[in-house]
Amino acid sequence: MGDSERIPVGIVGASGYGGIQLVRLLLDHPKLELVYLGGESTAGKPFAELYPHLGHRVNLSVESVDVEAIGDRCQVVFLSLPNGLAYKMAPRLLDKGCKVLDLSADYRFSDLQTYKTWYGGDRDDFAVAPRAVYGLPELYRDRIAEAQLVGCPGCYPTASLLGLAPLLKQGLIIPETAIIDAKSGTSGGGRQPPKVDMLLAEADSSFRAYNVGGRHRHTPEIEQVCSDLAGHEVLVQFTPHLVPMVRGILATIYATMRDPGLVRDDLHTIYSAFYRNAPWVRVLPSGTYPQTKWACGTNLCYIGIELDSRTGRVIVMSAIDNLLKGQAGQALQCLNLMMGWEETLGLPQLTFYP
Amino acid sequence: MGDSERIPVGIVGASGYGGIQLVRLLLDHPKLELVYLGGESTAGKPFAELYPHLGHRVNLSVESVDVEAIGDRCQVVFLSLPNGLAYKMAPRLLDKGCKVLDLSADYRFSDLQTYKTWYGGDRDDFAVAPRAVYGLPELYRDRIAEAQLVGCPGCYPTASLLGLAPLLKQGLIIPETAIIDAKSGTSGGGRQPPKVDMLLAEADSSFRAYNVGGRHRHTPEIEQVCSDLAGHEVLVQFTPHLVPMVRGILATIYATMRDPGLVRDDLHTIYSAFYRNAPWVRVLPSGTYPQTKWACGTNLCYIGIELDSRTGRVIVMSAIDNLLKGQAGQALQCLNLMMGWEETLGLPQLTFYP
Amino acid sequence: MGDSERIPVGIVGASGYGGIQLVRLLLDHPKLELVYLGGESTAGKPFAELYPHLGHRVNLSVESVDVEAIGDRCQVVFLSLPNGLAYKMAPRLLDKGCKVLDLSADYRFSDLQTYKTWYGGDRDDFAVAPRAVYGLPELYRDRIAEAQLVGCPGCYPTASLLGLAPLLKQGLIIPETAIIDAKSGTSGGGRQPPKVDMLLAEADSSFRAYNVGGRHRHTPEIEQVCSDLAGHEVLVQFTPHLVPMVRGILATIYATMRDPGLVRDDLHTIYSAFYRNAPWVRVLPSGTYPQTKWACGTNLCYIGIELDSRTGRVIVMSAIDNLLKGQAGQALQCLNLMMGWEETLGLPQLTFYP
Amino acid sequence: MGDSERIPVGIVGASGYGGIQLVRLLLDHPKLELVYLGGESTAGKPFAELYPHLGHRVNLSVESVDVEAIGDRCQVVFLSLPNGLAYKMAPRLLDKGCKVLDLSADYRFSDLQTYKTWYGGDRDDFAVAPRAVYGLPELYRDRIAEAQLVGCPGCYPTASLLGLAPLLKQGLIIPETAIIDAKSGTSGGGRQPPKVDMLLAEADSSFRAYNVGGRHRHTPEIEQVCSDLAGHEVLVQFTPHLVPMVRGILATIYATMRDPGLVRDDLHTIYSAFYRNAPWVRVLPSGTYPQTKWACGTNLCYIGIELDSRTGRVIVMSAIDNLLKGQAGQALQCLNLMMGWEETLGLPQLTFYP
Structure with a gap:
């Protein structure tokens, strides 16, 4: 062409x-x-x-x-x-x-x-x-394909929802036990207007939480989709943190399982099936956990799953590039769907490591 | 002298x-x-x-x-x-x-x-x-003062326990809901033997969890003291993460309150009273959350407290220098007590910022 | 195909x-x-x-x-x-x-x-x-195209030589005044065997020189090509430094001009002409200096040029990704030539910024 | 008291x-x-x-x-x-x-x-x-002691001049060959007003020069003191760079020796004698080069010396904390002198490592 x-x-x-x-x-x-x-x-x-x-x-x-x-x-x-x-x-x-x-x-x-x-x-x-359609293709692929107006998700909601969706959709967890402890590089703060606390001199070599106690604006966005998945209103505990790095989000998600009989491999099977047709979600092998660097420069979301049989909790780790799968990459993924093209067209899937 | x-x-x-x-x-x-x-x-x-x-x-x-x-x-x-x-x-x-x-x-x-x-x-x-006495002075000051042998706490347990202690001791939370999402600089991995994943080229500009699902050796140590404080056996969910920085730990701690009627200022009062005689713990004003950089180069533990009235959870953030309050500084603090000296003698309390 | x-x-x-x-x-x-x-x-x-x-x-x-x-x-x-x-x-x-x-x-x-x-x-x-042919395509393109065996350049020599070549080749500087002050991310140290000084805990938040005084093994490699360009034996002063980052090299190169009458725009013209057919070298506009981040994840070398009329020196800054243009990318660029393909085939030319 | x-x-x-x-x-x-x-x-x-x-x-x-x-x-x-x-x-x-x-x-x-x-x-x-007296105590101790008004040196001039002074004062180098390639953490840019290029998202994981070609305002300050030391007007080549870290300056200084017969140990002796009474300058043993981290959090300047017998150049590396010896610490050192107190009174001399 x-x-x-x-x-x-x-x-x-x-x-x-x-x-x-x-x-x-x-x-x-x-x-x-x-x-x-x-x-x-x-x-x-x-x-x-x-x-x-x-x-x-x-x-x-x-x-x-x-x-x-x-x-x-x-x-x-x-x-x-x-x-x-x-x-x-x-x-x-x-x-x-x-x-x-x-x-x-x-x-x-x-x-x-x-x-x-x-x-x-x-x-x-x-x-x-x-x-407007909410532009998270892994959950709303068909609606996006027919939309003329797409509201692209926030970076934290993308990582959080991809990690939580299979659990909520299949009723595997008690929704109100969900805690999302999310960590982001500072590029999420944008290029302008400059903020003192985003200076390298302030943010490097340090780590902190912010907007604690459900005060971050991404909270209602996460809850809207969680409620949609669960079929009833769901409140989640969402806490964002600032990591001294440029790009990347890791969401560590905790929830109590309804059925204590499931094992880690069951969850792996469930996640793999849920994301079978999702080219931008990689469910990692049991025992492998993602790091943000793997996702940076790509439109991928890497998901790791762990189960603590002592406490009955599932722990899901979800890693993305906050500016690609968490922002611009996902927008382009949506456009591919809106145009009737391959979902992967023209999007990067290989990071440079290290 | x-x-x-x-x-x-x-x-x-x-x-x-x-x-x-x-x-x-x-x-x-x-x-x-x-x-x-x-x-x-x-x-x-x-x-x-x-x-x-x-x-x-x-x-x-x-x-x-x-x-x-x-x-x-x-x-x-x-x-x-x-x-x-x-x-x-x-x-x-x-x-x-x-x-x-x-x-x-x-x-x-x-x-x-x-x-x-x-x-x-x-x-x-x-x-x-x-x-041997467990060397966490804020909890075992009197026993340490009389000890000849002290087992100094791990870095993660120090941050975690100082954050949790007032809640457990006073029965304010449902213990089994406690989740500790902890983040550490890489100096916790030690100087030798060198590990590939601690190279700057591997660990910089990235963030990840490890030993997920209660597999980290600090888990039983945290649980031993939590059980002691609660008066019965307590299991906690503890997940460590690696931050691309040298020093510092932030523990973000979640737990469900027993009494939904308490407000944030109540918790601030309770924490301040609990640590009234603890010169190395600084309970921050309501609405202020700690960052690890404040603690680095000092023996201080900074604690921030938040309450989410929507979910009924308390969120405590506890920041230390993993090598000082989390290791060598605390050991010297213990020695001061064992010698009958001021607990603060010869220990640094002022970081350089930024 | x-x-x-x-x-x-x-x-x-x-x-x-x-x-x-x-x-x-x-x-x-x-x-x-x-x-x-x-x-x-x-x-x-x-x-x-x-x-x-x-x-x-x-x-x-x-x-x-x-x-x-x-x-x-x-x-x-x-x-x-x-x-x-x-x-x-x-x-x-x-x-x-x-x-x-x-x-x-x-x-x-x-x-x-x-x-x-x-x-x-x-x-x-x-x-x-x-x-064996020395695999720096911008200088030895034709010989590489006919080679069966290529010795790919070191990372420092690549950045240094691309910065110096037009000056030496055209006799614009006094060769023995050339000083190369080079700075590299730590991935140049390789993945194994692990060295203590490459741990994040050692190398982060710090900056230092090493192998000072012409002791680095890349010195003879740089001098071999410089001598080839100048047509007589040339000694250069080469000092490598370690930057607390993963990827990237910046070489800051100083040399005294033979002709004090040239101005910065003249040099820009000369460099642009020299690299006219070099798709992987970008000579930046006058007054723009490169940063390593621009090159990372690409096979590009960005070159900035400055002239100090007070001292009569030219200062050239050359930025590459040490693992791509400085290593594997350049090797693939050579292979493209050896196969008779476009020099740019399959090589990345767009970084993600920031 | x-x-x-x-x-x-x-x-x-x-x-x-x-x-x-x-x-x-x-x-x-x-x-x-x-x-x-x-x-x-x-x-x-x-x-x-x-x-x-x-x-x-x-x-x-x-x-x-x-x-x-x-x-x-x-x-x-x-x-x-x-x-x-x-x-x-x-x-x-x-x-x-x-x-x-x-x-x-x-x-x-x-x-x-x-x-x-x-x-x-x-x-x-x-x-x-x-x-006003220029507040560099190692060179102007007596005048500072009697001053009522002190103009404290810039951060780059402090590192540069302490590295160059013995060479210039004793006429060991050809002054006009002096090149100072300096590298600084970003805290030198100050806390306000915020600048886009000092954001962590911009400056982290990258390295670059700025104000190249003698355009940085610290140039005339360095030259004023160099001229004073040499006894005639001296121009130096000064190039500042930005390192992705918070604190610290390393100046790598090159100059051609007048006397090719001197060896490294001679220089070590000369420097040690020159700074015999300077408690805040540490001349490192031959073969040891400073890193910025050693100086951070202290008022010390660490100096390493190397000689390249092939090129006839001396290479001096000078490391300071840009905000302490490079700014506030040195000001307090001056005040100690002005008050007739010990030059070291109340100033930090031990960093935390790593």
């Missing part, structure tokens, strides 16, 4: 970490062509000035954001903006016939009241919001 | 990370004098050849290990050796009248059968082992 | 860092098929047991090293072994008709006496050694 | 990295008492809110800056402010009789024109500036 047949794609919010991931991924995608990069604070600048290492591959400049023009030039638009901006653009882009993938929280919630409680804002896109 | 009045101290196993911490601490202690450094693999070498940065302060060479001679020259002996060696030396040192502080696991267990199950070995020091 | 038409390739020494890079690269190469993995210490083990993150892509097990059998099964053999082993295998592999690429120092020197002086050993492959 | 007899000290600019170092050091100093902390952006806040880990030791709040009041309450004032502010306060503080130590660049230059060229501003403190 020649370049002329490629689908034209735009990114609004191109200069942040979400944006640079998307640019990088699109450069390697065989059926997409990046034609537009939008951003207010960097408008007018050649993209290669922001990220000189891509100078040999990207000739585009960042443009100011004109939604009508974007809709005319692009068949697909990724919105990679701070929360509260996407819902002001998405309706018009949908009207222009674009497929829209939003990387912010704006379209993750089926109940707009939950969104307002956690993110504030004064939304009036009541006609559009219900059309 | 002149140097001639200082108490002569020896360290067996001086070249490892425990040894170098002890050397460093003893150089600053006003009432102790380091007179002997022992080690088999480095015997004959000037200590300053192993650690050139101390060349201006340490003139001693490492000597081979002659227990009789050590007993003659030292009033206090720190044993900083791999597990399974201390119990072959301690009895003779005690006979010579020495105070002995063991940094290995050999004297941590009141039940030798538990030791054998987890550490193996063929112990016959039945007369001596029961005299 | 179907898989059956792919060229069968083997790797001897597959379990180290050179080996795992080659495996990773070969999995993405469209014209090569990995059919053999050899190693003594890990013989018999599934490769996916050594590197579980590749379990979904590699089914091979490591085999013990039988040179005859390798020659029968492979058309191309990469030797990724400690120094002093390749020259015992290469002659027989060449006899069997294989193309051989050696990643060790064994075939880097045109003068075997230099090799012996720096690496020792008792070589008797006098008939074979002279057939 | 009781607390009532301690000298009252104030810090203006207490919330940055310079400020927190000074606070930390003053808490351990036996003859000084911290009575005032000043800062505009954090005025009114308890200092323990900014740095909770010091909550057990610091009760002061940050106050807004009233120079008259400071002069009344303090006998000693440290100014730890961005460049260009100190010279507006110092004259009045001196008038009130205070001893003033400025950590910025304002009082480092004997020629105000050099200051203006590199730092700008419209200075009119012509009466005061000439009274």
Whole structure:
């Protein structure tokens, strides 16, 4: 297929970490062509000035954001903006016939009241919001394939939900015992605005929790999907931590098993079956636990499973690259489905180690 | 007090990370004098050849290990050796009248059968082992003060138990709900023998769990003390993780409260009272959570407390320097008590930040 | 082209860092098929047991090293072994008709006496050694294309020589003023045997020089090529340093200009012209300096140039991934040339940032 | 000596990295008492809110800056402010009789024109500036002892000049051949205002040069002192780099020897003699090179010396903690001299390793 047949794609919010991931991924995608990069604070600048290492591959400049023009030039638009901006653009882009993938929280919630409680804002896109599909392909593959608007999951919810889903879906655990102790590299904090506690001088050689006690905005997102899987409302204990590294999330998930008779290999079988058709989830052999480095630079989620017969608990470890499977990679995985392509098309599956 | 009045101290196993911490601490202690450094693999070498940065302060060479001679020259002996060696030396040192502080696991267990199950070995020091006191001063201050032999706690147990103790002692939680998700810098793996997975090239920029499912040897140690505090046998879920940094442990501890009526400030009051006389534990103000960097280079344990009223769980975060409060610093804290000195004498309480 | 038409390739020494890079690269190469993995210490083990993150892509097990059998099964053999082993295998592999690429120092020197002086050993492959070509494609592209045996450059020499070559070749600097202050991540130390000073606990949060004063074995290798470029013998000052990170080398190169009249843009023009046909060297715009992160995960060398008119010195900064352009990637680049393929075939050119 | 007899000290600019170092050091100093902390952006806040880990030791709040009041309450004032502010306060503080130590660049230059060229501003403190002494005790001990106003050196100049001084002072090198390749942790960038390139996500796992070609503001400062030592104007080549770590500077210094007959041990003797009375400089044994970690948390400068007989160059490595010997520690060392106390009083000389 020649370049002329490629689908034209735009990114609004191109200069942040979400944006640079998307640019990088699109450069390697065989059926997409990046034609537009939008951003207010960097408008007018050649993209290669922001990220000189891509100078040999990207000739585009960042443009100011004109939604009508974007809709005319692009068949697909990724919105990679701070929360509260996407819902002001998405309706018009949908009207222009674009497929829209939003990387912010704006379209993750089926109940707009939950969104307002956690993110504030004064939304009036009541006609559009219900059309959004939650972009976690391993759980909502068919709906995503038919969607025009996808609300891409947060990084923590992706790792957490892929780890918990088989247990909840099959009723293997007592849902209210679920505890998610999650650890993330600092790139999840974004490139701007800079925060003192994300300086290397502050965050290196140290480890800490934050937003403890269910205060992190990813909590309601995790609970929404857990409740959907369990068939009734589920509360989970979610605690995020900051690891002195750039990329990667490991979620360590604890839950009490309903049936004390199951052994570790049973769980391995159940997980393998659950993810049989999921090319981006790798269930590790019994006794092998994931490390974040394996997933970095790929769209993979590695899952390790352990059972403690003394306590009756299952412990699931789920590792992803927070900026790929946890953000931009998953968005592209969704787009592949929306376009009717292979779910793996143009996405990286091999990290460099070490 | 002149140097001639200082108490002569020896360290067996001086070249490892425990040894170098002890050397460093003893150089600053006003009432102790380091007179002997022992080690088999480095015997004959000037200590300053192993650690050139101390060349201006340490003139001693490492000597081979002659227990009789050590007993003659030292009033206090720190044993900083791999597990399974201390119990072959301690009895003779005690006979010579020495105070002995063991940094290995050999004297941590009141039940030798538990030791054998987890550490193996063929112990016959039945007369001596029961005299050992578990060296966690915040819980066993009085017994330590009268002990001649102290089994110093592991690093993870120190962080975990200081975080859990007030809850268990006062019956505030349902003990079997306790989950300890602990994270450590890699210096806990020791200086030798080198392990591939502790190379910077392997461990940097990555995060992972290990010994999942209650398989870590610190589990029985934690459970022994928890059971003691609760007054009945307690099993806990303990999972260690490796953080890409040198020093520091953060334990994130979850447990379900018995009384849903307590609020966060109540817990703060309870913890502050529990540690009122503990100069090395700092209970942080409500809403402040510790980071490991604050504790590094000090003998302090910082504790943060949070309550999730939605789930009914308390979440306690406990941060220490794994090599100081988690190892050598705590040993010296014990010695201060054994000598009848101030618990804080000669121990660092101010980190450098950042 | 179907898989059956792919060229069968083997790797001897597959379990180290050179080996795992080659495996990773070969999995993405469209014209090569990995059919053999050899190693003594890990013989018999599934490769996916050594590197579980590749379990979904590699089914091979490591085999013990039988040179005859390798020659029968492979058309191309990469030797990724400690120094002093390749020259015992290469002659027989060449006899069997294989193309051989050696990643060790064994075939880097045109003068075997230099090799012996720096690496020792008792070589008797006098008939074979002279057939080896030094595998730096930007300087020796044509000779590599016709070679059957390539001695792949060291990591430091690659970064250093690509930075210095245009200056030396065009006689722009006084050669004996050249100083190379090089800094490398710790993965250059290899995966085994483990060394204490490469532990994360030792190397993290610290920076140091080593082999100062021309004592590093890469010195004669750099000087051999510099002399070749200058047309007379050249001595350089080379000092390696250890950076607390996994991958990447930055060489900062100083030299005094012969002609004080040149300006920075002149040098930019000269470098750009010199590397006009070199797809793996990116000369950065004036005023932009490289960072190692840009190169990591790619086969690229980024070069930045600065001129200090006050001192009359040029300062060149050259950044590579020490394990790719500095090792395995460059080897594959050589193979592409040896096979008559595009120099860029199957090699990564886009890092993930940040 | 009781607390009532301690000298009252104030810090203006207490919330940055310079400020927190000074606070930390003053808490351990036996003859000084911290009575005032000043800062505009954090005025009114308890200092323990900014740095909770010091909550057990610091009760002061940050106050807004009233120079008259400071002069009344303090006998000693440290100014730890961005460049260009100190010279507006110092004259009045001196008038009130205070001893003033400025950590910025304002009082480092004997020629105000050099200051203006590199730092700008419209200075009119012509009466005061000439009274300032450059606060590098190893070179200007006697003048510092008699000064009322000290301009404390930059971090890079401290490491560079201590490494170069014996060579220049004794005429051992050809001055114009001096090249300083310096590497610093990122805390040198300060705590505020935050810069994108100092985020952990940007700076970790990467290495780069900046301000190449003599563009860094520390260049004229280094040259001023080098010229003073050499007795004539000296230009040096100075290139700073950023290391992915928090603290520490290593300067690798190259220069061509005048006398090719000297050997390494001669240089060791010369350096040892030069620093005979300098308690904060440790000349390492021949063959031992410093690493930054050894110096961190101390006021020490470790120096290693190597000679390359092939090239005729000396290579000196100088390691310091950029925030202590490179900033706040050295300021306190100067104050000790100004007060007529031991140069080592209250300053840390033992790091924690690893």
